[in-house]
């Protein structure tokens with residue numbers, strides 16, 4: 001990729017992002033059933049910044065926010081950082097449990113957050129029916145929605161995901177947050193937010209207070225990768241590798257830690273493991289001493305007492321590392337079990 005700064009054109013140092021990338025993002029969203037215009041797109045430094053600016057746009061200290069439970073830890077830190085209070089709504093394999101969501105809406109939250117890509121950390125996928133219902137509920141309750149689409153491309157189910165929630169309520173304030181770091185490479189740090197134009201203007205203003213604008217070079221790299229003829233093949237190959245490693249980790253756990261429960265997800269980057277006892281936090285400490293970092297649920301939930309037996313284990317490592325890690329986890333588990 002050869003670039004001269006004069007090729008970047010107007011907008012290269014603008015908080016909205018490179019015009020060519022914004023157009024490409026809009027086209028790509030259109031192709032998955034969310035018709036979009038470049039004016040609705042703000043390029044961000046990763047989906048994490050998209051979440052932070054959406055939270056900064058809509059939340060005031062003391063506000064309540066509906067967050068899925070368990071969830072992606074970065075949304076909890078953004079919500080807590082804004083001085084807001086999360087209300088946890090349980091998720092199952094098909095998304096937020098609707099009865100809990102409806103009950104939580106009675107507390108008059110200022111914002112609802114849901115994931116419509118592969119769910120982190122459970123690996124579930126939001127069903128078409130729940131997308132419809134969530135769309136209806138946020139409109140009825142007049143509450144803005146953050147739709148986290150970050151893990152959209154890390155999906156090897158072979159099943160085309162239903163169209164985003166935002167497409168069902170085109171005039172409603174929905175911020176769709178996406179990630180190209182997840183599609184291509186974590187170090188890229190390029191994502192986007194897509195929203196109705198008045199909301200997008202506010203998001204761009206908040207984004208400018210974070211960093212004035214995302215690196216033009218990273219944005220160009222993202223554009224180049226999106227336009228690359230091997231883009232589709234690259235994503236498929238990467239997902240095949242992840243699927244193999246998810247299978248491998250699941251199989252190794254079944255063999256070496258048979259009292260643990262996990263299932264192989266159709267996407268994502270981690271297994272959501274259930275231990276036979278509520279000792280996940282203590283186990284994580286022992287595992288760290290054995291040289292493996294695992295995440296107990298504490299940072300992934302607004303109600304840790306519901307998940308004391310849960311661990312998130314990443315499988316985005318090499319096969320050799322996964323084998324070594326499971327050996328060490330088995331050693332750590334034996335040590336904890338002996339101590340009682």
Ligand SMILES: Cc1ncc(COP(=O)(O)O)c(C=O)c1O
Pocket residue numbers: 045046047048049072074115120148150151178179180181182186189190191
């Ligand atoms: C559900 C979810 N949302 C947002 C993010 C942040 O993505 P990015 O790396 O683009 O900042 C992640 C990262 O793992 C994620 O899993």
